[in-house]
Amino acid sequence: xxxxxxxxxxxxxxxxxxxxxxxxxxxxxxxxxxxxxxxxxxxxxxxxxxxxxxxxxxxxxxxxxxxxxxxxxxxxxxxxxxxxxxxxxxxxxxxxxxxxxxxxxxxxxxxxxxxxxxxxxxxxxxxxxxxxxxxxxxxxxxxxxxxxxxxxxxxxxxxxxxxxxxxxxxxxxxxxxxxxxxxxxxxxxxxxxxxxxxxxxxxxxxxxxxxxxxxxxxxxxxxxxxxxxxxxxxxxxxxxxxxxxxxxxxxxxxxxxxxxxxxxxxxxxxxxxxxxxxxxxxxxxxxxxxxxxxxxxxxxxxxxxxxxxxxxxxxxxxxxxxxxxxxxxxxxxxxxxxxxxxxxxxxxxxxxxxxxxxxxxxxxxxxxxxxxxxxxxxxxxxxxxxxxxxxxxxxxxxxxxxxxxxxxxxxxxxxxxxxxxxxxxxxxx
RNA sequence: GCGGGCGUCGCCAAGUGGUUAAGGCAGUGGCUUGUGGCGCCGCUAUUCGGGGGUUCGAAUCCCCUCGCUCGCCCCA
Numbered sequence: 001x002x003x004x005x006x007x008x009x010x011x012x013x014x015x016x017x018x019x020x021x022x023x024x025x026x027x028x029x030x031x032x033x034x035x036x037x038x039x040x041x042x043x044x045x046x047x048x049x050x051x052x053x054x055x056x057x058x059x060x061x062x063x064x065x066x067x068x069x070x071x072x073x074x075x076x077x078x079x080x081x082x083x084x085x086x087x088x089x090x091x092x093x094x095x096x097x098x099x100x101x102x103x104x105x106x107x108x109x110x111x112x113x114x115x116x117x118x119x120x121x122x123x124x125x126x127x128x129x130x131x132x133x134x135x136x137x138x139x140x141x142x143x144x145x146x147x148x149x150x151x152x153x154x155x156x157x158x159x160x161x162x163x164x165x166x167x168x169x170x171x172x173x174x175x176x177x178x179x180x181x182x183x184x185x186x187x188x189x190x191x192x193x194x195x196x197x198x199x200x201x202x203x204x205x206x207x208x209x210x211x212x213x214x215x216x217x218x219x220x221x222x223x224x225x226x227x228x229x230x231x232x233x234x235x236x237x238x239x240x241x242x243x244x245x246x247x248x249x250x251x252x253x254x255x256x257x258x259x260x261x262x263x264x265x266x267x268x269x270x271x272x273x274x275x276x277x278x279x280x281x282x283x284x285x286x287x288x289x290x291x292x293x294x295x296x297x298x299x300x301x302x303x304x305x306x307x308x309x310x311x312x313x314x315x316x317x318x319x320x321x322x323x324x325x326x327x328x329x330x331x332x333x334x335x336x337x338x339x340x341x342x343x344x345x346x347x348x349x350x351x352x353x354x355x356x357x358x359x360x361x362x363x364x365x366x367x368x369x370x371x372x373x374x375x376x377x378x379x380x381x382x383x384x385x386x387x388x389x390x391x392x393x394x395x396x397x398x399x400x401x402x403x404x405x406x407x408x409x410x411x412x413x414x415x416x417x418x419x420x421x422x423x424x425x426x427x428x429x
Numbered sequence: 430g431c432g433g434g435c436g437u438c439g440c441c442a443a444g445u446g447g448u449u450a451a452g453g454c455a456g457u458g459g460c461u462u463g464u465g466g467c468g469c470c471g472c473u474a475u476u477c478g479g480g481g482g483u484u485c486g487a488a489u490c491c492c493c494u495c496g497c498u499c500g501c502c503c504c505a
Contacts, residue, residue: 008496060503064430082505110505115430117499126505193502209502258504268504279505306505331463362463370465381463395465404464 009114009122020311023318024154025107028127031150035142037103037129042086044109048076054085054293056260058201065112067122079111082259083128084286084302085293091132092295098133105129107307119277125307132290135299137237140265140285141245147269147281147303148247156271156313159280161247163267164255165235166203167227169288172263175226176202182220189216207254214254224253231264238265257282261289265301271313280313281305325351325376325423326392327369331362332382338409339380342390345412349419369395375423394422 006012013021032039048068055062067079080086083106091098107127114120129146131139144161151159166172183190183198183205191210198205206223208214227235242249249267257266266284274280283303290298326346330339343355354374356365362381369377379391384406392415393404407414 005496065503112504114503115501116497117501120504124505204503276500277504282505304505309505329464361461363461363465366463366465368465377465379464383463391464393464 007122009116011121011123019321020314020319021307023320024307024311024314027153028107028150031146031153032105032129035103035146037105037146040087040090040104040106041108042080042083042090042106044080044111045077046080046086046089048078050085050089050293051078051081054088054261054289055082056201059258059260061112061258063200065114067111067113081110081112083108083110083126083304084130084259084261084289087128087130087132088290088293088295088300092290092293098290098296098298098300101131101133103129103131117277118275119306119309119312121308126304127307127310128302128304130300130302132300132302133298134301135287137234137241140238140301141241143283143301143303144242144265144267145245145247147283147305150305151269151281151310151313154310154313154318155315156280156310158271158273160270160272161249161267162252162255162270163238163242163249163265164252165224165227165231165238165264166256166262166266166284167223167231168263171227171231172203172223175221175223178221178226179203179223186216186220189213201260203256204258207256222253234264257284261286261292263287267303271309273313274309277309279306280309322352324354324369324372324374326353326378327365327372327374327376327395328353328355328378328380329362329365329369330356330380331359331365332385334385335380335382338385338388338390339378342378342380342409345415349416349424351419351423392418 048066051066052062057063061081066081069077071077087104087106090096091102096102105128108125109123110126111123113122116122127150129143131143144163148159148161167175179202180198183202187195187198189212190205191208191213194205194208194210194213203223205213206217208217239249239251252268255266255268256262257268262284264285264287267282268279269281270278271280272278281303283301285299285301287299290296290300328339328343328346330336339355343353346353354372356368358365358368360368362379366377374395376392376394379393384390388409389406390409391404391406405418407418
């Protein structure tokens with residue numbers, strides 16, 4: 001019989017890899033805490049309609065990438081392809097006012113049915129941050145700098161921040177009218193993909209990768225020319241502030257992004273080190289999403305970072321884990337009982353300990369302790385148990401019995417003193 | 430959904446039609462039942478992703494299939 005395999009596009013994260021994940025997540029969480037961003041957790045499963053309306057039916061994500069199925073009650077359910085729609089839903093549904101504005105983050109798995117490749121999986125993980133109820137230029141800047149600083153804190157270099165503005169819905173519909181008119185005339189010069197988008201999602205034609213279409217588009221109307229004075233000023237203001245803060249960015253007028261809900265600011269952070277899936281962070285303003293979903297008019301802006309890609313970019317120093325401080329070698333009925341007691345006692349200290357529960361020979365247990373590079377060992381055998389004591393010893397580079405010390409089971413003071421002078425001191429340095 | 434590359438042990442790999450499927454790493458047992466690192470000696474793929482075919486004979490050739498991978502589209 002064949003063994004079971006994971007589904008295509010999903011991966012097992014194994015213990016050794018998770019050290020890096022945990023280190024990365026820890027740094028992120030600290031950064032978010034310091035910026036007073038609060039966590040929100042929403043279900044991974046939502047009704048399909050939420051994403052169709054929230055993200056937009058014309059988008060690639062909704063039209064061809066969702067994991068959708070009928071549950072036993074014949075309801076159409078979808079594994080979330082992104083987090084923003086769920087957060088918006090949760091706020092509206094729970095009557096959480098955005099009057100005192102909300103700064104929220106979430107982290108977890110997302111699902112998109114695509115062909116896997118480097119930096120792309122069907123189940124992947126995102127960290128998302130949403131500032132809800134904020135419309136100031138400063139909130140745009142703070143979102144961008146927050147994303148930028150998280151990447152920076154992780155020591156990631158060679159990043160590019162690209163920004164653009166999409167205007168508000170009026171700007172956009174004005175532009176769209178003109179653009180559609182132009183498209184009608186030039187339809188036959190476009191590549192097939194772009195032609196298909198004319199009805200479904202014309203704005204997306206703007207960031208086609210087709211070289212020929214790109215050239216032709218140079219003569220097309222520009223969204224930029226349809227921005228209202230207010231929208232334009234807003235954008236200029238953002239660029240100025242980024243300059244003042246010395247956040248390097250490049251303007252990319254074809255940056256549209258694949259989700260319908262964006263307005264005004266759109267941005268992406270990419271890295272050349274990622275191969276063809278270069279985007280590590282994408283975000284933008286979505287002032288209409290919440291009202292479209294039945295909430296009150298609420299401006300908002302957010303971003304999402306792809307954790308797999310982030311991990312790929314993060315340095316080797318985050319792969320290191322702390323070595324075991326004490327390995328407890330024990331054998332014999334009475335000894336094993338004492339060892340368990342001692343093991344529990346040791347967990348009251350900020351130490352990483354491991355109790356050998358294999359029952360293997362002493363020699364095996366020593367080998368194990370050595371193999372995992374334990375900094376020290378405790379030995380309890382029948383000899384020690386009968387005297388109610390144990391032997392503790394630093395496991396240095398050289399084998400020498402001189403450093404060994406015998407401590408009575410009850411002598412907590414001596415134990416603590418030994419730990420402080422041999423193990424705990426190192427930690428503080 | 431569409432292209433290209435690839436599938437031999439947990440990992441890295443030799444083998445390109447002749448029969449005993451090298452080797453290394455890891456794992457495991459022992460030398461060495463209570464004191465580790467080194468060393469030495471064992472063990473670890475009836476089988477080459479799966480199925481079918483060609484052949485006296487296939488991991489090696491052919492067909493199908495599955496999977497992985499890179500890229501396109503798009504995104505995190």
